[in-house]
Amino acid sequence: MELNLSLGTAAPAEVYDTIIIGGGPAGLSAALYTARASRKTLVIDMHPGAGALGMTERIDNYPGVPEPISGRELLDRFREQALKFGAEIVQSQVVTTDLRSDPKQVITADNVFQGRTVIIASGAMGRTPSIAGEAALIGRGVSYCATCDAPFFRGKDVAVVGHSEMMADELPTIANFAAKVYLIPHGKLSPESKEIVTQHPQVVYLEGARVVKILGDDFVTGVEVKLANETAVYPVSGVFMYLTGNRPVLDYLDGSVQTTEKGCIAVNMQDGATQIPGVFAAGDVTCTPVRQVVVAAAQGTLAALAADRYLRKTGRSGSTSPESVDSASGL
Amino acid sequence: MLINEADRQKLTELFSKELNTPVRVLVFTVDVNDVSNGNSDCMYCKETVQLATEVGELSDKITVEVYDLYKDRDTAEEYGISRAPAIAIVGARDYGIRFYGIPAGYEFTAFVSALINVSKGVSGLSLNNIKRLGRIDKPVHIQVFVTPTCPYCAPAVQLAHKIALASDFIRADMVEAQEFPELATHYGVYGVPRTVINEDYHIEGAVPEDTFVLHVLAAAGKITKEQAALAGLV
């Protein structure tokens, strides 16, 4: 029997100079600069396909890249460059943080990472429950975590809503337990995702469909689905949601970092500093007036420079040869 | 071996650094071959005993005691245990920390943390929250429903156990939903973590420490509906 024992938060890992939450253009640009300056750097990224750049089909306006390029390909180049300078990247979701402790703690499902500085770069693809019936039925059939909740739907019919890569990754887990899975994409599936769907005969792919309402009083009893101009009800006991929105992703901060009225991280735009010393933010999570890859990358750079200055000022570094970011960047 | 060599080494080191006073791990199991006890379908009794025993081998501060739920009825009653597999972690005194079902997957983290916190006899909660919990003067029972593959569940269990450590009136159980489907059905658990406080108060999902403590106060009637609303609990 495989118990998959996780030591997680019970056994903290080593201390990093800079931990970056989010591996989009903001986070990876920051990593490139801190790692190049020999700062021990870790990027924790939930999923490369879960951010705005990773999801974008085609980018035409990133300076220096004249040929059209898919978001994922551009992101891979950012990753390659950060890795080349020594940054570590782990794929995991940050679930909670303690940014006031010393060192700061960034906690994922399997680990507690410690950092002297933290750069928040988790983007703005978050959403609040907005489909009729969704909020009221959370934990009563509406789920956002297949690995957590799929076992509750053994032998039952469920709906899966969304077309993201994360959906495609988790679909097999759901199909493993459920009798029938109605896939309601709210958009276009990638060829890779379609391939996964075809491998699971219990998945019914409702191409072009959208959910308009989740039905049920105490528990989910069905979904009302719009397909072409027709509405149909599918009786299901569970609904797994994989939709994205445009709200900053901050849930793992538990309100510890100051936000603006619009729910973005409040930063000093010069250097990305938040109100917590040693904690910086960059990219879409700060609601910059212009949401573009080049802006996110520039903000990541500013935050990295500021993190490096903070490390020098506080005389704290885990690095063996602390060449400063400023000198590494030629500033 | 359920615990691999690398983890055994890590844990040995961790325990030698972090354990202060001795900890007792009381494991309650059933004999699956004994049909007279009517509980012959215990899913992970054998593995739970083995896991606890392997952990016990890693520090001389940990003592593992294995009891049969039926044959050792007096001990089971003394610790309020009526299901198996169950684990009670007891230090200088019994803080009411229990695991129902195997603490595997992500829950292994919660198990190791409970050993350390009980050995130290400190909750690690903020002073403010310890003070708040000091207002509890009647028994409170927290049950956190989990699945071993749920990344958000172990933090909720750890928090519940810390809260139990901080108050003589509070006991807190991890309940592995798949091993106790009748409890999961009884409390309407279709997603985890789901926390049930005193039968009819629920917390959906993982919440930060301050919010969890306020929920406990609200469930115990120690803050008014207005205060709960102000704190965003309802």
Ligand SMILES: Cc1cc2nc3c(=O)[nH]c(=O)nc-3n(C[C@H](O)[C@H](O)[C@H](O)COP(=O)(O)OP(=O)(O)OC[C@H]3O[C@@H](n4cnc5c(N)ncnc54)[C@H](O)[C@@H]3O)c2cc1C
């Ligand atoms: C449809 C669309 C088209 C676009 N087209 C263009 C364009 O043509 N040109 C252009 O310049 N810009 C475009 N943009 C905007 C651009 O993609 C964003 O401004 C940019 O990607 C923001 O970068 P970021 O690093 O801040 O966030 P993101 O790119 O969103 O990356 C955030 C990362 O954080 C990770 N993450 C989130 N939560 C967690 C967590 N809890 N733990 C760990 N990791 C986490 C995500 O997995 C993701 O990898 C487009 C955006 C969209 C949505």
